Amino acid sequence: MQTFKELQGLKDSPVDSLAERYIDIILLVSDYDVEEVEDMPLSELLKIIKKLEWLNTQPTKNHVKKIGELEFLPFTKITWGMFIDLEHYYLDNYVENMNTICGILLRQKEVNKWGVEEYEPYKYDPKQRGGIIQELPITSVYGLITSYLDYRNNLINNRYSNLFDKPMDEEEDLTGIDLKEYNEAKKEEERFSKWSYESITLTLSGDDVTKMNEVFNLSLIAVLNLLSMKSDLTR
Amino acid sequence: MHIEGYDVPNTIEELTIEQFDHLNSLEFEDLTSLDRWLKKFTYLGVPEEVFDDFSFEDMTAVIQEFNEGFDMTPDKILEVEIEGFNYIARESISAKDMSLIEKTWKGDKKDFSAESMAILFKREDLSRTEHYTPAHIKLKTDLFKGQPCKIAIPFLNEILTVVTKTTESIVSE
Numbered sequence: 001m002q003t004f005k006e007l008q009g010l011k012d013s014p015v016d017s018l019a020e021r022y023i024d025i026i027l028l029v030s031d032y033d034v035e036e037v038e039d040m041p042l043s044e045l046l047k048i049i050k051k052l053e054w055l056n057t058q059p060t061k062n063h064v065k066k067i068g069e070l071e072f073l074p075f076t077k078i079t080w081g082m083f084i085d086l087e088h089y090y091l092d093n094y095v096e097n098m099n100t101i102c103g104i105l106l107r108q109k110e111v112n113k114w115g116v117e118e119y120e121p122y123k124y125d126p127k128q129r130g131g132i133i134q135e136l137p138i139t140s141v142y143g144l145i146t147s148y149l150d151y152r153n154n155l156i157n158n159r160y161s162n163l164f165d166k167p168m169d170e171e172e173d174l175t176g177i178d179l180k181e182y183n184e185a186k187k188e189e190e191r192f193s194k195w196s197y198e199s200i201t202l203t204l205s206g207d208d209v210t211k212m213n214e215v216f217n218l219s220l221i222a223v224l225n226l227l228s229m230k231s232d233l234t235r
Numbered sequence: 236m237h238i239e240g241y242d243v244p245n246t247i248e249e250l251t252i253e254q255f256d257h258l259n260s261l262e263f264e265d266l267t268s269l270d271r272w273l274k275k276f277t278y279l280g281v282p283e284e285v286f287d288d289f290s291f292e293d294m295t296a297v298i299q300e301f302n303e304g305f306d307m308t309p310d311k312i313l314e315v316e317i318e319g320f321n322y323i324a325r326e327s328i329s330a331k332d333m334s335l336i337e338k339t340w341k342g343d344k345k346d347f348s349a350e351s352m353a354i355l356f357k358r359e360d361l362s363r364t365e366h367y368t369p370a371h372i373k374l375k376t377d378l379f380k381g382q383p384c385k386i387a388i389p390f391l392n393e394i395l396t397v398v399t400k401t402t403e404s405i406v407s408e
Contacts, residue, residue: 016338017333017334017335017337017338017341018337019330019333019334019337020334020337023331023334037330038329039329041325041328041329041330042328042330043327045330
């Protein structure tokens with residue numbers, strides 16, 4: 001996973017020399033030493049890069065369900081608090097935060113005295129837990145990230161699209177007063193979206209900060225249903 | 236070749252790498268084709284006023300003669316002696332050398348051929364680290380400027396082919 005992240009970082013960085021980028025890619029994914037690659041005839045370097053073309057393809061969508069004793073939480077069991085954290089790490093840079101996102105979803109599981117399977121509550125450091133997947137092959141977890149993104153995008157863009165405002169379109173041709181108004185509206189939107197989840201949580205807890213944790217622990221679907229209901233009733 | 240009694244170097248043995256680089260740099264200037272050739276000939280030693288009485292046909296003839304003397308497919312020279320030191324180039328361009336050459340291409344193209352040769356030709360008695368120090372490359376760039384451009388042309392052909400291929404591959408990526 002670490003190699004995949006570094007590879008993505010390389011691809012996203014500006015390039016001064018293509019040969020240098022190829023050298024970096026080969027050094028990242030192989031056991032060659034630096035001088036061996038640098039002194040390699042260019043034709044040989046290009047042959048190796050050709051063989052590594054698969055690096056440009058997306059890893060498989062399949063993923064492991066368990067890592068040791070830990071299992072990935074089904075998305076239907078995601079709570080509102082977990083969703084806020086997932087949104088934060090996803091919007092920040094989901095490739096860079098991939099292990100933390102996995103850390104949020106990796107849980108211990110046990111059967112309680114009623115014979116019902118129960119997942120470990122979200123009371124641990126997801127970054128620390130995500131560390132255990134750092135050395136796993138990217139193919140074992142990448143599918144989880146994309147599956148979560150599909151699930152999340154379906155909620156935001158389809159099932160509960162009435163609750164999520166679409167971001168303002170970029171305007172390129174504005175000048176003078178129009179541009180000033182646009183920039184102010186954009187700033188207001190950014191200010192609101194930065195705190196919107198906390199603001200919603202506070203509203204749902206009846207403006208009682210001590211009850212916010214209860215709301216964080218509600219299921220994501222329950223909260224979205226609740227918000228939809230409120231939105232319908234106030235319309 | 237001669238233009239109105241003035242010697243004009245036009246073969247790859249006569250033209251130095253510095254002259255070759257200068258002629259190439261004129262290709263990047265916003266000039267008409269005739270103005271570019273006038274600049275080339277005056278740089279190579281023909282006074283500008285010589286062309287005052289030149290007809291279009293005369294001009295075309297000297298341009299054609301200049302181009303005919305220029306062989307773009309000489310054999311590759313892999314060993315050069317300059318000021319008592321032997322400089323050796325490898326038959327094939329290495330990955331590191333190509334990465335440095337690409338950076339030179341993206342920077343100031345003024346001394347591109349001379350700098351490329353300074354990267355490719357390595358002094359026998361120096362270590363790898365010494366070879367790649369910027370000060371040493373700069374010193375060699377100046378040394379190679381005075382060498383005939385027949386040394387640079389085969390390598391430049393190869394570099395151009397590689398740059399085209401890699402550009403195509405990044406476009407299709």
